[in-house]
Amino acid sequence: MNANPLAGAGSIFRREMLLFRLKLARPSFVLSTMITPLMYMVVFGLGLGRQVRVDGGDYLSFLVPGLMGMAAMHNSFNWVASGLNIARFYHRTWQLVMLAPVSPVAVVAGNVGAGMARGLIATLLVGVAGLAAGWRPEPSVALPLALLLETALFAAIGMVIGLKTRGMEEHTTYTNFVITPMGFFCGTFFPLSNLPGWLSGPLHLLPLTHANIALRQPGLTAEALWALAALTAFAVALLAAAVWVVARYRE
Amino acid sequence: MIRIEAATRRYGAAVAVDGVDLHIAEGEAFGLLGPNGAGKTTLVRMLSTLARPDGGRLAVGGHDTVTQAGAVKRLLGVVFQENNLDRDLSPRQNLTFHARLHRLDHVEKRVAAMIGRLGLAAKADTPVDRLSGGQRRRLVIGRALMTEPKVLLLDEPTTGLDPAIRRDLWDLVRDIRDGGCTIVLTTHYVEEAEALCGRVGIINHGRIVALGSPEELVARHGGPRLEDVVVALGAGGRE
Ligand SMILES: Nc1ncnc2c1ncn2[C@@H]1O[C@H](COP(=O)(O)OP(=O)(O)OP(=O)(O)O)[C@@H](O)[C@H]1O
Ligand SMILES: [Mg+2]
Numbered sequence: 001m002n003a004n005p006l007a008g009a010g011s012i013f014r015r016e017m018l019l020f021r022l023k024l025a026r027p028s029f030v031l032s033t034m035i036t037p038l039m040y041m042v043v044f045g046l047g048l049g050r051q052v053r054v055d056g057g058d059y060l061s062f063l064v065p066g067l068m069g070m071a072a073m074h075n076s077f078n079w080v081a082s083g084l085n086i087a088r089f090y091h092r093t094w095q096l097v098m099l100a101p102v103s104p105v106a107v108v109a110g111n112v113g114a115g116m117a118r119g120l121i122a123t124l125l126v127g128v129a130g131l132a133a134g135w136r137p138e139p140s141v142a143l144p145l146a147l148l149l150e151t152a153l154f155a156a157i158g159m160v161i162g163l164k165t166r167g168m169e170e171h172t173t174y175t176n177f178v179i180t181p182m183g184f185f186c187g188t189f190f191p192l193s194n195l196p197g198w199l200s201g202p203l204h205l206l207p208l209t210h211a212n213i214a215l216r217q218p219g220l221t222a223e224a225l226w227a228l229a230a231l232t233a234f235a236v237a238l239l240a241a242a243v244w245v246v247a248r249y250r251e
Numbered sequence: 252m253i254r255i256e257a258a259t260r261r262y263g264a265a266v267a268v269d270g271v272d273l274h275i276a277e278g279e280a281f282g283l284l285g286p287n288g289a290g291k292t293t294l295v296r297m298l299s300t301l302a303r304p305d306g307g308r309l310a311v312g313g314h315d316t317v318t319q320a321g322a323v324k325r326l327l328g329v330v331f332q333e334n335n336l337d338r339d340l341s342p343r344q345n346l347t348f349h350a351r352l353h354r355l356d357h358v359e360k361r362v363a364a365m366i367g368r369l370g371l372a373a374k375a376d377t378p379v380d381r382l383s384g385g386q387r388r389r390l391v392i393g394r395a396l397m398t399e400p401k402v403l404l405l406d407e408p409t410t411g412l413d414p415a416i417r418r419d420l421w422d423l424v425r426d427i428r429d430g431g432c433t434i435v436l437t438t439h440y441v442e443e444a445e446a447l448c449g450r451v452g453i454i455n456h457g458r459i460v461a462l463g464s465p466e467e468l469v470a471r472h473g474g475p476r477l478e479d480v481v482v483a484l485g486a487g488g489r490e
Pocket of ligand 2: 291292293332
């Protein structure tokens with residue numbers, strides 16, 4: 001009956017964006033998205049960073065793309081995972097989606113698409129804050145490509161975790177033990193080459209590391225292509241995992 | 252239309268539904284009457300395909316709720332015990348999302364017609380947050396009707412509403428019943444089951460302890476009213 005596996009994805013996406021628009025309209029959202037990255041920029045970029053040079057550039061030019069990568073991760077993950085938690089346990093609107101004749105692929109496409117949109121808007125806000133702080137980037141296609149893949153894969157993680165957890169506390173645990181540490185260890189604040197090999201090696205198993213590499217490349221260099229390929233592999237695997245979890249969802 | 256055979260569902264060591272057998276014919280309005288924790292919601296959730304039985308099987312329209320969940324979903328309209336609405340969105344937005352999710356045609360027209368039928372025209376574009384309990388309940392029931400289901404599951408459609416509003420909702424349910432839809436309705440209220448249902452099952456501790464028309468139950472278990480039967484069967488108390 002449903003020849004098109006994506007049928008219904010658009011309605012899910014539109015609803016999520018409708019709900020997001022209501023949040024975006026409140027100044028508190030914009031401020032709270034920008035406040036933490038802005039503090040990092042002031043403390044590390046302007047304060048501490050004056051004495052630091054990384055890879056031949058000033059520290060702010062190193063830091064801002066990293067903060068954008070971190071915002072992309074946090075926002076795409078959080079909106080999807082906590083949104084699903086609220087929809088499952090509080091509003092119970094998730095049950096409506098599960099009872100509708102839409103394929104798991106469509107459910108993932110709609111939710112991940114909305115997570116990406118929200119992650120990218122937050123990232124843009126951080127970029128704007130960076131420009132205000134004096135960041136002057138060289139335009140590079142590697143940056144938007146990395147952000148697209150990164151938001152897709154973290155939104156997919158958000159789906160898996162949002163559907164596997166049993167409430168908000170568990171969600172917070174994942175954020176504190178998985179997502180936040182990635183933000184500190186995957187090259188947001190300093191290049192991984194500063195770390196000893198036994199530590200930097202395993203960190204390449206984490207997706208944010210590759211996002212941070214690709215984000216800072218001046219264009220589609222070999223290094224950028226490798227990092228983008230790794231991100232693509234992560235995204236494909238995690239999207240497949242999300243489809244699998246949705247298909248098996250039962251209460 | 253509905254065949255339930257030895258349906259069982261456990262939560263840990265507790266048995267929420269314990270070997271329920273039940274057949275409900277097409278066009279029937281069936282009432283599931285029982286106290287808090289009796290297993291009504293669990294049974295409805297299994298019928299809806301959302302919850303899997305641990306034992307036995309359930310079928311709607313000849314389709315198994317586990318192996319043919321897709322076919323079951325296409326027959327069903329489900330009204331859960333909680334008003335699962337997007338509270339920041341308006342009735343119109345809530346209905347529109349549902350209609351699109353089910354890929355109905357002429358969405359705007361259908362939504363407008365349903366808002367009219369529910370008597371919510373004045374509140375059509377007000378956030379659901381600002382609707383009364385009765386209005387929200389209407390909206391949830393109306394939403395389930397958007398897809399013109401063959402079977403409607405109503406889990407406590409009127410709990411917590413004042414008597415006048417309950418009667419209002421009863422009229423709506425009668426209207427649906429008279430349209431030929433098969434209805435399974437759960438309730439704590441004896442008079443609700445009597446008013447709406449041709450047949451009633453009394454459920455307690457996950458088991459159906461009595462089954463028949465309200466009149467039959469009164470005759471069989473001693474009356475004078477259905478309420479007395481419920482009390483006599485030990486299903487009247489609160490847990
Ligand atoms: N998700 C759950 N986890 C653990 N136990 C549950 C869960 N859902 C229901 N139960 C238990 O299963 C039993 C039946 O619950 P159910 O919700 O089906 O009853 P009910 O008849 O709908 O009650 P009420 O009238 O209060 O809505 C109860 O003992 C309840 O505590
Ligand atoms: Mg219940």
